[in-house]
Amino acid sequence: MPSLKALLAKPFAKYVAWQTRQWASKPEETQQKVLEELIEGAKDTVFGKDHKFEAIKTHADFVRAVPIRDYEGLKPYVDRVVEGESDILWKGKPLYFAKTSGTTSGSKYIPITKESMPSHIASARNAILHYIAETGNTRFVDGKMIFLQGSPILKAKNGVQLGRLSGIVAHYVPNYLLKNRLPSYETNCIEDWETKVDAIVEETLPENMTVISGIPSWVQMYFERLMAKTGKKVGDIFKNFDLFIFGGVNYEPYRAKFEDMIGRKVDSIELYPASEGFFAYQDKQSEKGMLLQLNSGMFFEFIEGDSFFEDDPKRLTVGEVKLGVNYVLLVSSNAGLWAYNVGDTIQFTSLKPYRVIVSGRIKHFISAFGEHVIGKEVEQAMSDACERTNATIVEFTVAPQINPVSGLPYHEWIVEFGQAPSDSAEFSRLIDESLQAQNTYYKDLIVGKVLQPLKVTEVKQDAFKLYMKSIGKLGGQNKLPRLANDRKIVDVLLEND
Missing domain, CATH: 3.40.50.12780 (ANL, N-terminal domain)
Structure with missing residues (x-):
C-alpha cells in the first residue's frame, strides 16, 4: 500500500x-x-x-x-x-x-x-x-x-x-x-x-x-x-x-x-x-x-x-x-x-x-566527463611538453575515449610529429601534468580515478593533410579542430593510419 x-x-x-x-x-x-x-x-x-x-x-x-x-x-x-x-x-x-x-x-x-x-x-x-x-x-x-x-x-x-x-x-x-x-x-x-x-x-x-x-x-x-x-x-x-x-x-x-x-x-x-x-x-x-x-x-x-x-x-x-x-x-x-x-x-x-x-x-571543447577542457588549455599543454622535450609537432587533435578495451576512460591525443620526443611516456606525462595544472575539473577526474592519464597516439606523416583533403577542406582558411567532444575525426584518422 x-x-x-x-x-x-x-x-x-x-x-x-x-x-x-x-x-x-x-x-x-x-x-x-x-x-x-x-x-x-x-x-x-x-x-x-x-x-x-x-x-x-x-x-x-x-x-x-x-x-x-x-x-x-x-x-x-x-x-x-x-x-x-x-x-x-x-x-x-x-x-x-x-x-x-x-x-x-x-x-x-x-x-x-x-x-x-x-x-x-x-x-x-x-x-x-x-x-x-x-x-x-x-x-x-x-x-x-x-x-x-x-x-x-x-x-x-x-x-x-x-x-x-x-x-x-x-x-x-x-x-x-x-x-x-x-x-x-x-x-x-x-x-x-x-x-x-x-x-x-x-x-x-x-x-x-x-x-x-x-x-x-x-x-x-x-x-x-x-x-x-x-x-x-x-x-x-x-x-x-x-x-x-x-x-x-x-x-x-x-x-x-x-x-x-x-x-x-x-x-x-x-x-x-x-x-x-x-x-x-x-x-x-x-x-x-x-x-x-x-x-x-x-x-x-x-x-x-x-x-x-x-x-x-x-x-x-x-x-x-x-x-x-x-x-x-x-x-x-x-x-x-x-x-x-x-x-x-x-x-x-x-x-x-x-x-x-x-x-x-x-568554443571547441571536451566535456565528455564534465571536465570543460578548452583549446587554449590543450595548446598550452602541448607547448609545455614540446619545450621540455625538444619535440616538434605538425598537427594534433584531442578526443575522449569513453569506452576503452580495458581500464578507465581517457583523453586520446592524436599527434603527427615533426620531431618525436625521445621518451614518449615522459612526453605524455608532461602534457597531462600541464593540463591538470590548468584545469581543476580535469585534475579532479584524474585524482578521483574517473579518468586515467591521457594517451598520445602518433600517426604517420601527412595524416592530417590527407584527412582534410578527404573532406574537401585542404588549404585556405580551413582549420582542423584542436579538440572535439566525440571521436568522429579521430576514428577516421586512426582508420587511415
Missing part, C-alpha cells in the same frame, strides 16, 4: 505542473517581468549606477546600457564582492560563492544570493514532480535516493561561505527527503573519490535504492564498483531502482553502457544546473529537451552562434528565437550576473513551451 508521502506527491505534482503552465504559456510577459524586477532590485548597486539602471525600461534600453561580459569582463566587480564589499552586483552580500574552474584566471567565484538560491532547490524538486505528474509513478518516493556530489564542507571567504555548487546544494535537502537520502553526511564529506565511492557502495548495498542521481561518468564508476563487489547487474542489486537523474554532460554516449550495467531500461530525467543558475530541466518524458526556467529570477538572451564573434551581434529575447539554431546563452540574474556569457550553446527543440538542449560550448 502506498505511503502517505506517495499519496500526497501526486496532487502536489499536479499543482506544480499547473503553476508551471501558467508562466510557460506567457513566456514573453514572464521574461519582461523578470527583467523589470532585476533592474529594480539592482538599481542602487554599484553596477546598477555604473550602467544607469534607473533609465532602463525596455530590452533595447538594457542592450544599450549593459554590454555582453564573460567572467573576465565581470571580474572587477566580482573581485570587490569577494573582498567583502556590499551592494556591488546585487543588493547586500551573497550567501555563497560557488567555486568553479576558470579558463584564463584560475578559479571563478560565482555569487549565489538569498534571492537566487531557492531556484536551485525548487528546479531540482520540480523536475521530479513533473515526472510524477506525467507518469503517475510514485513508487520511488518511499525508497532510498542517492545523489553523487561534491563535499558539503564549506570555507569562509571574507564572511561568505565558499564551496562547489553541489556541496552547497547538499545543505538544502528538504526535511521530507532527509530519511531517504544517501550517502550519509560523513561519507559525503570524504574528499578522496575512490575512498568515497567504496564507502557509498557499502552504505547503499543493503538499501532499497530507487533513485540514483549524478554526472554519468561518476555514476558509471559507482556502478562498476557495485558489480565488481557483487557479481550482479545493478538492476538485480536494486530491484526497485527505476529513475536515473543526470546533468552536466550528454548522457547519450553512456546510455547503452548504462542499460547493460543495469540490465534493463530505466526512466531518466535530464537537468541543466550550473553555478550561474539552474537553467532548465526535463519536464516531459515524451518530449525532447528541457524546459527553460523563465520564471526563476533569470533573464535570458540569445545570440546566434555564427554571429557571436561579430563586433555587435544581435541579442534576442525568448520571443525572437527559432527552432534548431545554435544560440550562445546569456543570463542576467538575481545573483548579480548581467548579460553574462555562460559559454554554453543551446538549441530550442520546442517553442510552446520553450525547451532546449545543450549543444556544446561556444
Whole structure:
C-alpha cells in the first residue's frame, strides 16, 4: 500500500505542473517581468549606477546600457564582492560563492544570493514532480535516493561561505527527503573519490535504492564498483531502482553502457544546473529537451552562434528565437550576473513551451566527463611538453575515449610529429601534468580515478593533410579542430593510419 508521502506527491505534482503552465504559456510577459524586477532590485548597486539602471525600461534600453561580459569582463566587480564589499552586483552580500574552474584566471567565484538560491532547490524538486505528474509513478518516493556530489564542507571567504555548487546544494535537502537520502553526511564529506565511492557502495548495498542521481561518468564508476563487489547487474542489486537523474554532460554516449550495467531500461530525467543558475530541466518524458526556467529570477538572451564573434551581434529575447539554431546563452540574474556569457550553446527543440538542449560550448571543447577542457588549455599543454622535450609537432587533435578495451576512460591525443620526443611516456606525462595544472575539473577526474592519464597516439606523416583533403577542406582558411567532444575525426584518422 502506498505511503502517505506517495499519496500526497501526486496532487502536489499536479499543482506544480499547473503553476508551471501558467508562466510557460506567457513566456514573453514572464521574461519582461523578470527583467523589470532585476533592474529594480539592482538599481542602487554599484553596477546598477555604473550602467544607469534607473533609465532602463525596455530590452533595447538594457542592450544599450549593459554590454555582453564573460567572467573576465565581470571580474572587477566580482573581485570587490569577494573582498567583502556590499551592494556591488546585487543588493547586500551573497550567501555563497560557488567555486568553479576558470579558463584564463584560475578559479571563478560565482555569487549565489538569498534571492537566487531557492531556484536551485525548487528546479531540482520540480523536475521530479513533473515526472510524477506525467507518469503517475510514485513508487520511488518511499525508497532510498542517492545523489553523487561534491563535499558539503564549506570555507569562509571574507564572511561568505565558499564551496562547489553541489556541496552547497547538499545543505538544502528538504526535511521530507532527509530519511531517504544517501550517502550519509560523513561519507559525503570524504574528499578522496575512490575512498568515497567504496564507502557509498557499502552504505547503499543493503538499501532499497530507487533513485540514483549524478554526472554519468561518476555514476558509471559507482556502478562498476557495485558489480565488481557483487557479481550482479545493478538492476538485480536494486530491484526497485527505476529513475536515473543526470546533468552536466550528454548522457547519450553512456546510455547503452548504462542499460547493460543495469540490465534493463530505466526512466531518466535530464537537468541543466550550473553555478550561474539552474537553467532548465526535463519536464516531459515524451518530449525532447528541457524546459527553460523563465520564471526563476533569470533573464535570458540569445545570440546566434555564427554571429557571436561579430563586433555587435544581435541579442534576442525568448520571443525572437527559432527552432534548431545554435544560440550562445546569456543570463542576467538575481545573483548579480548581467548579460553574462555562460559559454554554453543551446538549441530550442520546442517553442510552446520553450525547451532546449545543450549543444556544446561556444568554443571547441571536451566535456565528455564534465571536465570543460578548452583549446587554449590543450595548446598550452602541448607547448609545455614540446619545450621540455625538444619535440616538434605538425598537427594534433584531442578526443575522449569513453569506452576503452580495458581500464578507465581517457583523453586520446592524436599527434603527427615533426620531431618525436625521445621518451614518449615522459612526453605524455608532461602534457597531462600541464593540463591538470590548468584545469581543476580535469585534475579532479584524474585524482578521483574517473579518468586515467591521457594517451598520445602518433600517426604517420601527412595524416592530417590527407584527412582534410578527404573532406574537401585542404588549404585556405580551413582549420582542423584542436579538440572535439566525440571521436568522429579521430576514428577516421586512426582508420587511415
